[in-house]
Amino acid sequence: MSGAITFEQLMPAGPNLTEHRHVPNMVDLEVARSRGAYEGLAKALAEYTPEQVTGVVMDATVLGRGGAGFPAGRKWSFIPKGPGQKYLTVNADESEPGTFSNRELMETTPHLLIEGIALCCYAVGASRAFIYIRGEYIHAANQLNRAIDAARAANLLGDKILGSDFNLEVFVFQGAGAYICGEETALLESIEGNRPMPRSRPPFPAVAGLYGKPTVINNVETIANIPAIIRNGADWYKAFGTPTSPGTKVYSLSGHVRRPGNYELNLGISLRDLIYEYGQGVPGDRAVKVVLPSGAAAPWIPADALDTPMDYDNPRKLGTILGSASVIVMDETVSIPHATLRLIEFFNHESCGKCTPCREGTLWLVKALQRICAGEGVPEDLQLLLNVCDSIAGKVLCALGDFAVSPVQSSLKYFRHEYEAMIPGYPTAAPALATD
């Protein structure tokens, strides 16, 4: 082992979002501007109408990085034109297990996000933006506030920005520790001072969002993509990634890998490359058992599908999604039923309780899995687990309930034998497996 490896080498800078991740003091406006910060904003205000900004973003096909992959430009185009209060809300409530890319981005290069916010607000005619940031992200919130103050002092925010007619105030709103606040309408409720519970849609936020006004809600990474697109053009952006998934993505790699971390890579990199080239493989050279492609929230990818390109299209063929591209690797030592129980406990803990299937169903799954893991399962339990999943999925008010069934369904799909082995007297009982 050579001791000469540097952090910069460990965590290489990417071509766009993480380009300046290793530059010290990027929170300082001077440093940031020396690296091109706010050039995109200046260009847009000088050369583009708001519609043209939206047009460039639409042309670049920035797919929403929060997980749903909805094109940002189209989302912006839903905001009604004309006068009237509109809002941008940036979803920085990064709470998905294994997801930590927004955090680094906000901590190291806050001006990138603020410039993106200004561009989005200019495009949709919003004069107020809220960054809803996870409560634990205290350093990131401080960095953002410092950057906002500096930008405001330099007339990059506030009234008549850079001599234009564009006014904007940006507020950092710190959450209080609820996963559900990452759900966009629960997030709006939280900003409004209400109990964070998802709203029933329609109306969609583009029609009636924050305080009942048209509202764009985008993820941090989505917004952070915008300045470079405005600076360099849509074609520059589309040179990255794949034709249908353009751009780069910050992949958060964690779990059983030697080198976990954030890697900004072209969309479409395979899991194998991500895990073995960037993550340097599994400690002890153990075998990968399964990969969770999007934190706790998406169906799993088994070890025999590691060559799947991680873009917006290919994971769908396996019944899963790219999501937030927060890849959690589990190796052969993991007891799948125990891991599943832990994941379901998380969802049960974070369920807001508003709708019946999620509130009651996740509790039911926890209780049944606890029993199975305690060696008290009965053969009917496995079908019961699937039935409970069926009564949750597709019937809930928001995506949390749909997410919650993924671990149970995936684990039963790929590792049913591990459950069977735990259930006393299971008809086709295999030899018992070590569970720790």
Added chain:
Amino acid sequence: MVQEATKPAAPPNTVTLTIDEREITVPKGTLLVEAAKSAGIDIPVFCYEPRLAPVGACRMCLVEIEKMPRLQTACTTPVADGMIVRTNAEKSRAAQSDVLGMLLANHPLDCPVCDKGGECPLQDTTFNYGPGISKFIEPKRTFPKPIPLSPLIALDRERCIMCYRCVRFQREIPGDEALTVIDRGSHSEIAVTEGRDFDSPFSGNTIELCPVGALTSIPFRFRARPWDLTKVPSVCDKCSVGCNLNVEYRNNAVLRLTAHPNPPVDDGWLCDHGRFTYDYVNDKNRIDRPLIRRNGQLVPATWDEALDLAAQRFRDTADRAGNDAVGGVISARATNEELYLFGKLFRGALGSQAVDHYPRTGSAIGPFGVDALHGSIEALERMGTIVLLGVDPLKEQPVLNLRLRKAAKNGARLVVVSPEANDLDPVAAHALRVPHAALPTLAATWANLIVTEGLHDAEFIGGRTAGLDRARATLVDFTVERAASVIGLSAELIAAVGRALAAQGPSALLFRRELSGTIDHAQWFAALNDLSLLIGATKEDGVFGGLVTQNNSQGAIDLGIAPEGDASPFGGKAPSALYLLGVDPLGDGRAEALDGVDFLVVQELFLTDTARRADVVFPAVSWAEKEGTYTNLERRVQRIRPAVRPPGEARPDWRVIRDLGKRLAPNGFAFTSPTAVWQELAAAVPAYGQLSYGALGRGGQQWALPHIGDGNGGGRFTFRSGDLEGGAGR
């Protein structure tokens, strides 16, 4: 295709869709659940309640909609043209059964000891849509059994299915955050907000809204099963709104009161005072037989003894000291039939003018020439502007307060003028603190401002009113500057609010009839009259009137149960013989009313301080024990019905008055029922003669105001400030 061609075109602003193979046309914007209901198709719901904003929480109403991949909640989905919906196909049935399975998983199923059992939507829906057997074999979630949320309401958290109806009701309808949800997910529970008490005057509605036995009435808990109760529809007698309710009784005891929705009056709500005040009906200390004073002691007597004695002494007094020496005061809570008979007893049989009702409602003749509210409670929902002068509906007409909040939610601009903080302040466009004494000045000032600045509807004023010029001359001194110095508010504010009143759109003006302090009520009513004309509150779509306070104050006004001149038995020359029906001056701190009375007859439920002083006591009956009609604050006459039998020998009040009449007059008192009294009353009072008695028992009917200035032979509205000598308010 031929059928297509002959099909009549759907009316505009409607949507045609198919639910369960049936084509349905409903207004645009209708929610699927309501569209289905209108076609007689039942979609099961728990969280959905038409009077509250939909939330889509319980997921019970999931239905299949063609071309939509996921099932949709019928309670949040508006109809769309050509939508094809299935509520009973395999997918939706399975979802409904699954949701019920989840709701029941942790439900205690303690139906045999649950108050809601027998009238429980969870029971009924499970029976209709649920799984027969639970697949849930885990230990249930438990909580300590019921905790009181208030002295009236207990919460059983195990039974709660988190539909949030109670929390939503409190927040959306009375605008109160007393209830909340604490904790999260499967640990969520309904609770009283930290630092608050659940002291909402409308809390009882949450018991009825609760679709399970989670919220129960502490006074009613474990008293009876719903199927053992007999329900009699009636009308609340606790205030002038006249909310409809069911008197529910068993073994001749009233055990609870529940809403009997009459939407134009009450929207299906009751206030807690109305809902929970019934114990007195069952009280063992009720007077249950007539009493007469012998040797200084009140002792039981037969009805004939008591009636003969009272009649004889009334006759003797009249003969000796003149007819007006016999006086009577009847409660403003009595029925129209009782009021009418009471009036007939005094004016007809005894020839006395000394007859009155109590609490007394002073006369406030408005522009319609009668003393009654123009418009209706329901019309308030459609107002552009509502001006409230000195009224406090939360305290005096609670359920009307809910209607005013609803109006504000619908976009009405409320202008609340009151001496103290008012519950409606937070939803008002303007809330002004003005003492009673300054209200006449303020009304006259606004009238002057509007007419001076020409903000009124000139066509209406020019075409349908008279006397503006004379009024104007009188009002001219009422400048905003002068008002500012009298009231202590800035002239700018007074002017700004005054101008806001003149905005177009339907207007309402509701006012306090009797102001405290030294008030020139003639000036008060003249200013109100003129302001109402200038803001358009007297137009067909407006509302104007003074709010009465008792359940039948309006009936007492309509039937003229008030003396002429100074003959009032209360306040004027005290009569020698006095008959008090449901009136307790000693209890009300008005002992002087009995000065000089040497023969006192009292008809009461209880031996009040006044009854203890009486020479003859007749047992009265409660509103739950009698038949008759009440007239509410909007002129709506509604029927009450007897539920339980009165105690002992007590007889309905109308019979007691009739039997006195029979003893005092040769004829005219041969009534055999309250209905017979109504028939005579309706013939004698033209406004009541237009009403259909049948309709009075089915939601009631408003008697019609005379049409004025509508071009159909009516006269014109008249400005009245000009009638006041020397100008108003000097």
